[in-house]
Amino acid sequence: MADVRIAAAAFDVGSEFAALTQSRTDIGGVGCFVGTVRGAAGGRALVALTLEHYPEMTERALAAIAAEAERRWDLLGCRLVHRVGRMVPGDPIVLVLAASAHRQSALEATAFLIDWLKTRAPFWKKESFADGTETWVDARESDDEAAAQWGADQAAIC
Amino acid sequence: MSDGRPVRIRYFAWLRERLGIGEEQIELPAGVATVNDLQLWLRQRGPAWDTVFAMSRTVRCAVNQQFAGPDVAVNPGDEVAFFPPVTGG
Numbered sequence: 001m002a003d004v005r006i007a008a009a010a011f012d013v014g015s016e017f018a019a020l021t022q023s024r025t026d027i028g029g030v031g032c033f034v035g036t037v038r039g040a041a042g043g044r045a046l047v048a049l050t051l052e053h054y055p056e057m058t059e060r061a062l063a064a065i066a067a068e069a070e071r072r073w074d075l076l077g078c079r080l081v082h083r084v085g086r087m088v089p090g091d092p093i094v095l096v097l098a099a100s101a102h103r104q105s106a107l108e109a110t111a112f113l114i115d116w117l118k119t120r121a122p123f124w125k126k127e128s129f130a131d132g133t134e135t136w137v138d139a140r141e142s143d144d145e146a147a148a149q150w151g152a153d154q155a156a157i158c
Numbered sequence: 159m160s161d162g163r164p165v166r167i168r169y170f171a172w173l174r175e176r177l178g179i180g181e182e183q184i185e186l187p188a189g190v191a192t193v194n195d196l197q198l199w200l201r202q203r204g205p206a207w208d209t210v211f212a213m214s215r216t217v218r219c220a221v222n223q224q225f226a227g228p229d230v231a232v233n234p235g236d237e238v239a240f241f242p243p244v245t246g247g
Binding site for chain 2 (some may be wrong): 003035050051053054056057060082093094114117118119121123124125126131136137138139140143
């Protein structure tokens with residue numbers, strides 16, 4: 001049921017929403033999260049963000065995360081799109097859509113999906129700054145904590 | 159023991175940059191049975207390898223595209239990947 005995709009090009013939220021909901025009358029609400037590139041990091045101007053991934057593993061990991069959401073909530077559809085490659089401030093990076101008959105499951109599943117995706121899918125961000133320097137983004141403890149609140153996991157090794 | 163099939167090793171993000179290699183195939187060395195064994199073996203390759211794998215807190219692993227801890231077995235024909243903690247989303 002879940003639809004997961006890795007994309008180099010930008011996605012269109014309206015098109016993705018339409019693809020998820022077309023011809024459906026059982027859906028009562030769709031939770032949506034779009035991650036976008038910030039124009040600064042640590043007080044320094046950012047010119048680009050480059051996303052690297054582990055191609056063969058990425059879709060498998062996203063599908064596993066979506067399957068876990070479908071196990072926990074009564075979803076009527078779920079869509080994950082994650083971009084890779086070079087992006088500039090303002091660009092969309094990641095899309096999470098979760099559809100359900102009622103808002104609570106749709107919203108909770110959306111939050112769960114982005115929290116787990118951040119700690120369990122093999123993507124790495126590199127920041128390119130206006131001064132010409134580049135750094136790999138460090139994993140955040142706050143992301144681990146956000147993922148851990150959903151319980152039951154092997155997050156410690158992810 | 160090796161049965162002749164190589165182990166494919168892949169490196170991502172800053173590990174790939176620091177080691178100067180994205181992937182390689184090796185014959186499973188004698189005595190290497192787990193992820194931890196493989197890391198110890200790779201550390202013997204030189205200072206850059208030793209430094210990278212000494213940072214065990216910041217090196218993660220997958221075996222056959224599943225996240226794997228240090229005790230997970232490595233067998234001939236496996237694909238092993240080393241990378242930093244993930245930062246997607």
